[in-house]
Amino acid sequence: MRSLHIIKIGGNVIDNSENLYHFLKDFTALEGDKILVHGGGKVATQLSETLGIEAKLVDGRRITDIETLRVVTMVYGGLINKNIVAQLQRFGTNAIGLTGADGNFIRTKKRPVKTIDYGFVGDIDSGSINPENISRLLDAGFTPVFCAITHDGEGQLLNTNADTIASALAVSLARLYETTLIYCFEKAGVLHDINDEDSIIRDINPERYQELKEQQIIHSGMLPKLDNAFSAIACGVKSVIIGKSDDLSRLQQKQPFGTRLSN
């Protein structure tokens, strides 16, 4: 089975042009089939402010109204995505920038209104991704670059969390590839001591995860991230790596990179 890397970057990489430059260079050096998923960053918020669109929050949860959807379609799908693609082409990666509407790659369902109407937000379910469809693009020699926009198949674009997209792609493509899912974030990995970047825990399996939770070494913000990672592993993803974008070149050099979660 061929291997496939699915790498997600967020605002901390996108908002810093130097970080982004180095990351995209290292991404290009990574051999084999790969997919990039990127989040938003500050530009969408800045553009919304300039346009006088107020961020709408209900019970602390962000709402995607039609104006915000227009902004994220422009910024994620246009400005950020196409600049990343142009940079990758410069380095020699034959990238194609995509939303989930393109190629019908990610079809989601508009979140139903219960207590809160989240607006134009699309939720992924088990039927959202057609792995054969994406595999045809990979086989044709292209490297997909996904932004956090999907569609409902009825002509409506929707806003979808980039972490969830990355995870769903990894699970869905695990039928055809040995998939490794990589989340790039601010820290070098899961740390024993939050103040010591050198205290990376290199490997965590489900048993060790239980111990680390019981010892309260892993807590608060990291818990949902790791819970999701182990769910993906339970669904067939070979491993999930949490690390720093600066360190990605270590992966290609077979050096320790971030924290690897696996069975």
Add this chain to the structure above:
Amino acid sequence: MRSLHIIKIGGNVIDNSENLYHFLKDFTALEGDKILVHGGGKVATQLSETLGIEAKLVDGRRITDIETLRVVTMVYGGLINKNIVAQLQRFGTNAIGLTGADGNFIRTKKRPVKTIDYGFVGDIDSGSINPENISRLLDAGFTPVFCAITHDGEGQLLNTNADTIASALAVSLARLYETTLIYCFEKAGVLHDINDEDSIIRDINPERYQELKEQQIIHSGMLPKLDNAFSAIACGVKSVIIGKSDDLSRLQQKQPFGTRLSN
């Protein structure tokens, strides 16, 4: 040799959601391999105005400064392109929305500064398009939808005229396909009498074109359009059709559609 239709739509279709809806439905009904190329429309101008970016003109020619490039990347590459793709998916066309940076499909050269600095404008030359690359995407079952953004291969996005992109695609792909290039515009075709939409001249070959010019039936604004069309035909494009987007369904029904230019 397989046939390929390359269809270009401009602001008159994009700015009117009803026109666009019908056009995309008819585009979907058109059998065989096809590529859509779309221009801009009013949204980019409106967004520029809202953001306080002044349209820069030198000697009546529009300049693409860095701010304007950001706007067109957002609007053409994001908002318009991805909404067209979502609509096409709804109708059953497996569309993928692209700039020339994606897949390295259209690589241009930043226009050199002579008397005027046009800014971030990319000029197409004979080496700009790799037809095999686009053919791989068509063969994988996807329908490319190009906006009027290209790249220089060095990481820089550039603004390129959509008519020129459509023509260059048709010429380049003529090596692999029997290509028909269709320009949708406001009129039903080249008219004998500009005030009579029924006076369509159905077929024009180079000899007839000379006559029509001498009789001053074709003049002013139509001349560069038709000159470019006959250049494309001289370079291997089978025929160029100029017609109204509303009438596209006639093509599928083998009924007369617009004015057909051919050798």
